[in-house]
Amino acid sequence: MKSKIIDIINGIRPEFDFGSETNFISQGMLDSFDLITLVTELDESFGISIDGTDILPENFETLEAIEALIKKNGAE
Amino acid sequence: MKINFSNKKITGMLSVLPSNEVMFEDEMHNYSFSEAKSLKLKTAMGFKSKRIVAEDTTTSFDMAVAGFDYLFDNNLLVKNSIDAVLFISQSPEYIMPPTSNLIHGKYELDERVVCLDINQGCAGFIIGLQQAFMLLDNDGINKVVLCNADVLSPKVSKFDRNSNPLIGDAAAITIIENTSENTSIVGEIRMNGSGAMALNVPAGGARMPITAETSELYEDSFGNKRSKNHLVMQGDNVFNFVQTKVPEQINKILENSNDTVESIDYFLFHQPNRFMLQKLADKLGVSRDKLPSNVVENFGNSSGVTIPVVTTFNLGEQLENSEMNVCFSGFGVGLTWGTIIMKIGNLDFCKLIYK
Numbered sequence: 001m002k003s004k005i006i007d008i009i010n011g012i013r014p015e016f017d018f019g020s021e022t023n024f025i026s027q028g029m030l031d032s033f034d035l036i037t038l039v040t041e042l043d044e045s046f047g048i049s050i051d052g053t054d055i056l057p058e059n060f061e062t063l064e065a066i067e068a069l070i071k072k073n074g075a076e
Numbered sequence: 077m078k079i080n081f082s083n084k085k086i087t088g089m090l091s092v093l094p095s096n097e098v099m100f101e102d103e104m105h106n107y108s109f110s111e112a113k114s115l116k117l118k119t120a121m122g123f124k125s126k127r128i129v130a131e132d133t134t135t136s137f138d139m140a141v142a143g144f145d146y147l148f149d150n151n152l153l154v155k156n157s158i159d160a161v162l163f164i165s166q167s168p169e170y171i172m173p174p175t176s177n178l179i180h181g182k183y184e185l186d187e188r189v190v191c192l193d194i195n196q197g198c199a200g201f202i203i204g205l206q207q208a209f210m211l212l213d214n215d216g217i218n219k220v221v222l223c224n225a226d227v228l229s230p231k232v233s234k235f236d237r238n239s240n241p242l243i244g245d246a247a248a249i250t251i252i253e254n255t256s257e258n259t260s261i262v263g264e265i266r267m268n269g270s271g272a273m274a275l276n277v278p279a280g281g282a283r284m285p286i287t288a289e290t291s292e293l294y295e296d297s298f299g300n301k302r303s304k305n306h307l308v309m310q311g312d313n314v315f316n317f318v319q320t321k322v323p324e325q326i327n328k329i330l331e332n333s334n335d336t337v338e339s340i341d342y343f344l345f346h347q348p349n350r351f352m353l354q355k356l357a358d359k360l361g362v363s364r365d366k367l368p369s370n371v372v373e374n375f376g377n378s379s380g381v382t383i384p385v386v387t388t389f390n391l392g393e394q395l396e397n398s399e400m401n402v403c404f405s406g407f408g409v410g411l412t413w414g415t416i417i418m419k420i421g422n423l424d425f426c427k428l429i430y431k
Contacts, residue, residue, distance in 0.1 A: 012116070033113075049358040052319030052352075052355035
């Protein structure tokens with residue numbers, strides 16, 4: 001799951017190395033528009049619909065947080 | 077505030093869109109985004125084209141007048157039958173007098189006709205319906221003309237990717253009347269003024285009059301350029317408020333009425349952007365087909381006018397020939413959120429025209 005997330009997120013902001021970084025939001029690696037694109041692509045790739053109330057900055061700060069979010073919203 | 081009325085119905089609905097169309101790609105170079113990123117966002121948000129007035133001198137009053145002229149010229153509305161005019165907008169013609177009085181004067185309406193302006197945004201159609209229903213409870217008021225109109229494109233910076241791609245201009249005229257039919261209208265309006273500045277135009281009112289200084293462009297931390305005369309939108313806060321409060325309100329109204337998600341034929345919501353609406357549909361457990369989200373991509377977000385636009389654009393002919401159980405919901409500026417569940421149909425007219 002993690003490698004799939006990295007592929008998606010690198011496709012959105014190819015100028016950063018998300019595999020070796022953390023604090024994506026607070027470091028300014030992802031902005032709110034990136035989150036919209038990211039959620040749309042995660043929904044499609046994992047066959048889920050991430051709950052709108054879960055689209056909060058803290059759920060996108062690290063790969064682990066994103067993975068937990070995807071699992072919480074029904075992905076295996 | 078709870079909404080509970082009977083013996084009232086909508087009998088006609090007309091949307092007026094500017095004939096001037098602007099494509100997303102035409103303005104993409106204004107934003108501090110790579111082309112690839114802009115195109116990804118275009119897909120997620122539903123940006124394609126928007127309808128805005130061609131000249132900054134065209135106002136919401138002008139758009140409304142185009143609608144009134146169409147209705148009078150086609151004998152869809154008779155002047156003498158009007159008992160009240162409601163004008164709901166954030167872009168009035170003047171600070172004074174009320175724009176509804178200007179409409180009254182233009183068409184030489186009778187002195188008994190009541191005029192009322194209300195400053196409301198995204199929930200303006202819900203607020204307008206509720207006010208119309210209350211007016212109809214008064215003796216001598218049998219037909220209310222609700223006019224939602226906003227020309228906000230001049231208040232948006234072309235260099236602000238937060239708002240410029242999605243803002244459109246429009247007007248709508250909805251006729252609401254008393255009826256002997258035992259109709260059921262239920263709903264609720266709620267407000268949270270502590271979030272009032274989440275959507276705001278800083279300059280232009282009494283607190284901060286427009287000056288040369290307020291007209292200067294500044295750059296925010298995301299690279300958007302706007303002046304204090306322009307709309308500022310805290311998109312994240314608005315998104316979270318909508319995703320939390322709107323489903324909560326709708327589920328509560330459904331629970332307290334005899335309706336279910338399945339018994340509602342269409343969910344006709346304010347149209348902020350496709351992403352937000354699809355997330356609302358998923359949260360409510362509603363098929364995305366029953367909650368149309370195609371207004372921003374075709375016309376733009378015209379604030380309080382989007383509910384009539386989504387209705388006339390998607391269901392115009394159907395609502396002239398049949399009846400449906402619908403859930404109207406508007407949410408945004410204020411912060412305000414309101415929902416009304418009612419039957420609508422067999423309308424005298426349900427059309428969309430271009431000015």
